[in-house]
Amino acid sequence: MKKTLYILKKLAFSIFAALFLTAYFISTRRITKAKPMMFPNFLMTVTAIVVVLAIVKTIVEAVREIREGKADDMPDGAEFWQQNKKQIVVIVTLIAYVILMRVVGFYVMTFIYIFGVSYYLGLRNLKIALPLSIGVTGVFYLLFSVLLRLHLPTGLLF
Secondary structure (H helix, E strand, C coil): CHHHHHHHHHCHHHHHHHHHHHHHHHHHCCCCCCHHHHHHHHHHHHHHHHHHHHHHHHHHHHHHHHHHCHHHHCCCHHHHHHHHHHHHHHHHHHHHHHHHHHHHEHHHHHHHHHHHHHHHCCCCCHHHHHHHHHHHHHHHHHHHHHHCCCCCCECCCC
């Protein structure tokens, strides 16, 4: 059981990527096989190949580490949290960003997410963090709303 848990912890990101690819594939099946879908489908295929290779490589490395006895150094829950705290917080906030985007709006949530994550990851200088968040949100606005004329989720504010 401990060996299986060790392998699963090693595979966590690859499993997350595989789930994302599966969700993307299922959501795009309804779209007709038009030329605009060629490039996204190509990227999905290449990414799927990379994910499969990463899964195989991770399993081979984990089995080798188990055989060499390095897997016994597997951290418990508290150590795992300390070692992966930033990654876990960023993933959870990314999920919250996606969920709240429909309620608050794409541009407001993007500003809040970029500012919050950059501040959490160590960019404590407000003279840099605020313009960075405003700049990235502005670039997204120009790119998606002005140039591409896409309608992004609007919420209560925008």
